[in-house]
Amino acid sequence: MLRMTQPQITIWSAALAGVLTLAAPAAAESPSAVVLMYHRFGENSIPSTNIRLEQLDAHIAYLKDGGFSVLPLADVVTALQAGSALPPKSVAITIDDAYASVAREAWPRFKRSGFPFTVFVATKAVDDRERGIMSWDQIRALADDGVGIGGHGHAHAHMPALSLEAVRADLATMNRRFVDELGAKPTLFAYPFGETGEIEKQFVREAGYVAAFGSNSGPVYGEADMFFLPRFALNENYGAMDRFKLVTNTLPLRAVDVRPRSSVLAVNPPIVSFRVVDGPELKQLSCFGPNGTRLPLSIGADRVTVSPGKAFPPGRSRVNCTVRAAGRWHWWGHEMIAGGVSEGVAVHPRHLTASDE
Ligand SMILES: [Zn+2]
DSSP, rough: OOOOOOHHHHHHHHTTTTTOSSSOOOOOOEEEEEEEEOEEETTTTTTTEOOOOOOOOHHHHHHHHHTTTEEHHHHHHHHHHTTTTOOTTEEEEEEOOOHHHIIIHHHHHHHHTTTTEEEOOOHHHHHTTTTTTTTTTHHHHHHHTTEEEEOOOOOOOOOGGOOOOHHHHHHHHHHHHHHHSSSOOOOOEOGGGGGHHHHHHHHHHHHSSSEEOSSSSSEEETSTTTTTBOOOOTTTTSHHHHHHHHHOEEEOOEEEEEEEESOOSSSSSOOOOESSOOOOOOTOOEEEOOOOOBBBEEESSOOOOOOSOOOSEEEEEEEEEEEEETTEEEEEEEEEEEOOOOOOOOOOOGGOOOOOO
């Protein structure tokens, strides 16, 4: 990864974090940013995916007044991939599923604030004119206004539950529908439900995408897997200002070489391990699993190893590792999918034979 030396940004960043010292500035780290994930706005009957309008207004006010740079998601991804500098406290805004409340509530507010954002669209719901989903006319109007449009599959399927043929077909149909309706296909993708395995990532890349997002928590960073980038989910429960302030001020815990390689588990419980590059002191590192349980971990010379001990329940489980250093939280979040039926689907048997080196 190309490293740019940007001493003025390092110093400015240190001053913002309240840790300016007379010591020589540390070598510039590769870029990082916080990516936010919303779904619905002011649809208060569905709190699990909704953000109340007064919460949204408070988020916008905080981003405006708090020294943040709200950037187009595509610019953040380009910087991550080029290793070029991003301003300190860079944030990108994403919205999944193209609900009608995006056009009605979020768009005018973000536009007034000068905040770019990206909408990840699952094309079948738009084709089917599903109630509460934007029309292609509305999506075209957003795109014409400079809003980023990203891919979110055609049928919004749990991709690890599909056969390989079905994964490929879903991506192809999505791309065709984007070309038909918008004249081009997007370059950024978000996995429906944040679920992916290794081969799904490869298929997304082969379908012409340059990066893809899950819904695991944590800031994005240059060393991260560009086809499983994290985002912080915001809904009514997770949208209160104390959490919003916490997540928007996080720095990455730069985990690399994460094992098991596929987040669709062939062995459950997994032994999760990773290396940390350019990391803070890890002595105080804590990792949490399903239901916020603290997980046993060991910090070796080379790798952090997290041993849940107890099998993860069927479906998605998250592991979040955090450590505080110099007044800032460093955060790495991972999401894994265990076999068994969850939300009416089970992972496809093809995963059970996957090698898990
Ligand atoms: Zn979705």
